[in-house]
Amino acid sequence: MRMWLVDPEKMCRQHLLGEHVELHMLEGCLNKGKNISGFIENGFVDPTLLLPRHDELAREMEERGYNHCSPVGKIPQTLQKGHIDPAANRVELCRRCAECTERFSNP
Ligand SMILES: [Zn+2]
Ligand SMILES: [Zn+2]
Known part of the structure; x- marks a missing residue:
């Protein structure tokens, strides 16, 4: 699971759709109470940004x-903050x- 947090307009179809699917996987993990601390520590996901990034x-x-x-349904209220480096x-x-x-190099 990985949130790229880059400009969605610039992402190719595959990566746009891919990140979207992974956000729903993250939603599933949060609702099942799975341990995702590895993803958070490695800067791959930030659960507090799930909803705004998804939308x-x-x-x-x-x-x-x-x-x-x-749509993203109900998710836990307390979420651990991550630290993603979009650049x-x-x-x-x-x-x-x-x-x-190619998309990112075109204005
Ligand atoms: Zn791509
Ligand atoms: Zn969705």
């Missing part, structure tokens, strides 16, 4: 005409993906 990605998906029919994630994402690289 931001969902808006972009709708904007592009992709299907979105999965480093952008570099990592572009290292992995030619299409994201």
